[in-house]
Amino acid sequence: MKVVNNITELFGNTPLVKLSALTKDIKASVYAKMESMNPGASVKDRIGLKMILEAEKSGELNPGGTIIEATSGNTGIGLAIVAAVRGYKSIFVMTEKVSVEKRRYLQAYGADVVICPMTAVHDTPEHYVSVAKRIAAETPNSLFMYQYNNPSNPEAHYLTTGPELWEQTGGKITHFVGSLGTGGTVSGTGRFLKEKNPNIKIIAADPYGSIFKTYKDSGVMTEGTPYLVEGIGQDMLPENVHFKYIDEIINVTDKDSFHMSRRLTREEGIFCGGSTGTNLVAALKVAKDLDKDGIVVFIVCDTGERYLSKHHSDEWMREKRLLEKDKTTIGVVFQTKLSGGVPNLVSAFPDELIGEALNRLEQYNISQMPVIEDNKSVGSISEAEIMSKIIDNPQIIEKPVKDIMDKAYPVIDESEDIRHGIQQLKKSPALIVSQYGRIIGILTRIDVLDFV
Ligand SMILES: Cc1ncc(COP(=O)(O)O)c(C=O)c1O
Numbered sequence: 542m543k544v545v546n547n548i549t550e551l552f553g554n555t556p557l558v559k560l561s562a563l564t565k566d567i568k569a570s571v572y573a574k575m576e577s578m579n580p581g582a583s584v585k586d587r588i589g590l591k592m593i594l595e596a597e598k599s600g601e602l603n604p605g606g607t608i609i610e611a612t613s614g615n616t617g618i619g620l621a622i623v624a625a626v627r628g629y630k631s632i633f634v635m636t637e638k639v640s641v642e643k644r645r646y647l648q649a650y651g652a653d654v655v656i657c658p659m660t661a662v663h664d665t666p667e668h669y670v671s672v673a674k675r676i677a678a679e680t681p682n683s684l685f686m687y688q689y690n691n692p693s694n695p696e697a698h699y700l701t702t703g704p705e706l707w708e709q710t711g712g713k714i715t716h717f718v719g720s721l722g723t724g725g726t727v728s729g730t731g732r733f734l735k736e737k738n739p740n741i742k743i744i745a746a747d748p749y750g751s752i753f754k755t756y757k758d759s760g761v762m763t764e765g766t767p768y769l770v771e772g773i774g775q776d777m778l779p780e781n782v783h784f785k786y787i788d789e790i791i792n793v794t795d796k797d798s799f800h801m802s803r804r805l806t807r808e809e810g811i812f813c814g815g816s817t818g819t820n821l822v823a824a825l826k827v828a829k830d831l832d833k834d835g836i837v838v839f840i841v842c843d844t845g846e847r848y849l850s851k852h853h854s855d856e857w858m859r860e861k862r863l864l865e866k867d868k869t870t871i872g873v874v875f876q877t878k879l880s881g882g883v884p885n886l887v888s889a890f891p892d893e894l895i896g897e898a899l900n901r902l903e904q905y906n907i908s909q910m911p912v913i914e915d916n917k918s919v920g921s922i923s924e925a926e927i928m929s930k931i932i933d934n935p936q937i938i939e940k941p942v943k944d945i946m947d948k949a950y951p952v953i954d955e956s957e958d959i960r961h962g963i964q965q966l967k968k969s970p971a972l973i974v975s976q977y978g979r980i981i982g983i984l985t986r987i988d989v990l991d992f993v
Pocket of ligand 1: 584613614615616720721722723724725726727771772773814816817842843
C-alpha cells in the first residue's frame, strides 16, 4: 500500500506527455510538462510549499499566523492548500481580471480574497501588490510571501522542476519553454538545466503588452499595455526574473494563446489555461526549425477548468472579438441570438387552423414561422401570405395551415459554417437549425445581421 501523509506530498513529479496531432509536420519531439496534474492543478503548488517551509524555518512564519499574497490565483491556491494542511489563515489580493473560478476556489479553502482594480499602476496605493503589503503591515502575526522577489520561488523549480525534466528526458532535453509571471518557473528550471548543459536553450513566452521582451532585447523599459492572458507578463521587472538564464523571449498575441489553448484541449485532450497556450505557440515556433533530435518541453501551467467562463467559452471569445471568423458556426450565431422573450422555436402544425397560427404570430410579434410535423420542417407560413389570401376570402382563417403553407425553410446543422447559412438565407427568409438531427430553432436574416 502506497500512501502519503498529507496532500502536499503529492506536489510535483508531474508526467511528460508527447504531443502528436499538433506536431504532425514537425520532426522534433514536443512534450507537455503536466503541472496541471498537481493537487492545486497548477505549476504554483511547488512554490506555495517551498515558500511556507522556508518561512517556518527562518522563524518569519509562526503557528496560527496569517499568510498574505498578491496573486493571479494559482500561487494563492498552492499557498491555501499548504495553509490548510499546516493550520495557517490566508488572505489573497487579486485584480478584477482574475476569473471568478479562481476567487471561489480560494474561498473554498477558507481564504479571504481582496479584489483590486485592474487599471491600478504598479507602486500606486491601489495596485494589488501595494494593497497586499498594507494588509500585511496591519495584520498581527502575518507574513507577506511576495512571490515576485521571494528566493524560495525560483529555488522550488531549481530543486524539483529542473531535475524532473532532466531525468524524464534522460538528459536529452534541448529546449525548455515557460512563461514569465514572477519569473520563478523559468529562472529556477532554466538555472538547473543550464548548469547541467549550457547548450540547452531556455525560451520564455511573453504576451504582447508585457515589457519583458523589449527589455531583454534592447534594455529599454517600456510602459505595459493591457492584454487578456492571466498570470503572465508584467509592467515591472520582478527580482525573480533572472534574464541571464533566458536565451530568447517570444511574444505571443492573446488570440494565438487562447486558440492554441483550445486546440491543445481539443486535439490532444490536455485541458489547460491561456498561459499554456502562450507557451505552446512559442514551443511550436521553436520546434518547427529543429531536426528529429530536438526535444522541446513546455509547461502546462494550469487547468482549463479555471477559465470555463473565459477563453473556453465561445460567448466570451466572441465578446472579446477573438473568435476566428472562419470558425463561426450556425450554432454560435444561434446561441447568441437575442431572444427578446420569444422561444427558440415558434411553429405551426399542418392541421391547425390558420386563425390559430395567426394568433401565435401576433402573440410573439413575429412575421413568419415554420410548419413542423414529426420533428420535420414541412412548410412555412407568413403574415404576408395570410394577408394576401384573407382579403379575398375571410373564411380562410377556418382552414388548416397546410392549405396555404409555403415552401419549407431549409434545415441546417448547427455545426455548419455561418457562410453556408448566409448563402441559403439569400434564397430563404429563415433557416431551421438542427442539432444531432433534432430541430432546435430558427435563424432569420435579422439574427445574422444582429450577430455581425
Ligand atoms: C496561469 C499562470 N501561468 C504562468 C505563470 C507564470 O509562472 P511564474 O510566476 O513562475 O513566472 C503564472 C504565475 O502566476 C500563472 O498564474
